[in-house]
Amino acid sequence: xxxxxxxxxxxxxxxxxxxxxxxxxxxxxxxxxxxxxxxxxxxxxxxxxxxxxxxxxxxxxxxxxxxxxxxxxxxxxxxxxxxxxxxxxxxxxxxxxxxxxxxxxxxxxxxx
Amino acid sequence: xxxxxxxxxxxxxxxxxxxxxxxxxxxxxxxxxxxxxxxxxxxxxxxxxxxxxxxxxxxxxxxxxxxxxxxxxxxxxxxxxxxxxxxxxxxxxxxxxxxxxxxxxxxxxxxxx
Numbered sequence: 001x002x003x004x005x006x007x008x009x010x011x012x013x014x015x016x017x018x019x020x021x022x023x024x025x026x027x028x029x030x031x032x033x034x035x036x037x038x039x040x041x042x043x044x045x046x047x048x049x050x051x052x053x054x055x056x057x058x059x060x061x062x063x064x065x066x067x068x069x070x071x072x073x074x075x076x077x078x079x080x081x082x083x084x085x086x087x088x089x090x091x092x093x094x095x096x097x098x099x100x101x102x103x104x105x106x107x108x109x110x111x112x
Numbered sequence: 113x114x115x116x117x118x119x120x121x122x123x124x125x126x127x128x129x130x131x132x133x134x135x136x137x138x139x140x141x142x143x144x145x146x147x148x149x150x151x152x153x154x155x156x157x158x159x160x161x162x163x164x165x166x167x168x169x170x171x172x173x174x175x176x177x178x179x180x181x182x183x184x185x186x187x188x189x190x191x192x193x194x195x196x197x198x199x200x201x202x203x204x205x206x207x208x209x210x211x212x213x214x215x216x217x218x219x220x221x222x223x224x225x
Contacts, residue, residue, distance in 0.1 A: 004154075033213060042202065043155075045213040088154060098206075099145055099170055100214060102154040 002027045002093045006103035014111055016078055021106045023072040023089035031092030032065050032072045033100065036085045043088065047074075079110045114138050118203050118217035125193040125224045133188040133220050135203030143206040144186035145170075145214065146178060148199040155202065161186055193224045 003026040013019050023032070030051055035043040047056045049065035049072060056063050060083065062075045072089055086107045090100035119134045137144065142163050147155040157170030161180040175197060177189045186205075190197060200221050204214040 009152075031211060042218045043216040045215070048211075048213050050211055090155075092211075098143075099157045099160045100155075101157070101171075102147075104152060104154040 002029070002091060002101045004089060004091050004101050004103040006089055006106050008106060009104060010107045012109045012111065013079055015080055018078065019076050021074040021076075021087055023074070023103055025070050025091045028067070028070075029091045029093070030067050031098070033090045034063050034072070034074055035088045035090065037088065037105070038085050081110050081112060084108055084110045116203055116205055116215050116217035118201075118220050120220060121218065122221050123223070125190075125222065127194060127224060129193050130189065130191050131193065133201055133203075134185070135187065135217060136185045137205040137215070138184065139205060139207070139215065140183070141205035141207050142183070143208065144180065145204040146176075146186070146188045147202045147204065148172065149202060149219075150199050158188065195224045198222060198224045
């Protein structure tokens with residue numbers, strides 16, 4: 001059974017600081033997705049990582065994938081308040097429709 | 113572009129009542145999914161459909177049924193609602209079965225009293 005673990009689950013940080021969210025998963029997969037969710041809203045796709053060593057960047061966010069270590073990271077550079085949200089990683093679990101298995105999410109608060 | 117549309121957005125049911133959550137996508141996607149989101153639990157897969165005419169159980173299917181009515185529509189039915197089914201339900205769709213991102217609807221907030 002595929003398990004996806006994120007840490008930390010809660011993070012409060014100051015604007016301008018850097019931090020990394022970690023996503024570990026338990027079985028082989030080369031399909032890793034990051035989503036953002038604002039309170040009371042739907043999930044917005046941030047990154048799709050499809051191979052070992054994949055790195056993608058959008059603004060102050062950068063995601064990477066190490067399939068050998070079964071680890072993905074989401075790095076935040078010089079955080080700003082607008083990045084406050086809950087971030088989920090999800091792993092393709094295979095099977096007929098490759099349903100996504102999600103981590104529990106990292107609730108990120110960025111304070112001025 | 114509408115993307116993935118869910119109805120209703122909010123619903124309150126009494127224990128034992130039944131209801132159907134509707135989902136439709138206009139992106140010509142093959143795969144569709146139903147997830148539930150509970151505090152501190154992330155999203156858990158209830159049922160999915162890899163293509164029109166096929167459905168399969170996910171991680172937490174008990175108490176639910178689904179219908180893939182056509183390529184666009186995928187409904188989730190609660191036959192006899194229980195308080196444990198109080199949750200936020202998300203429908204999602206993907207173009208293919210792998211290597212593509214899933215697009216999510218706005219969610220249905222369901223309370224069972």
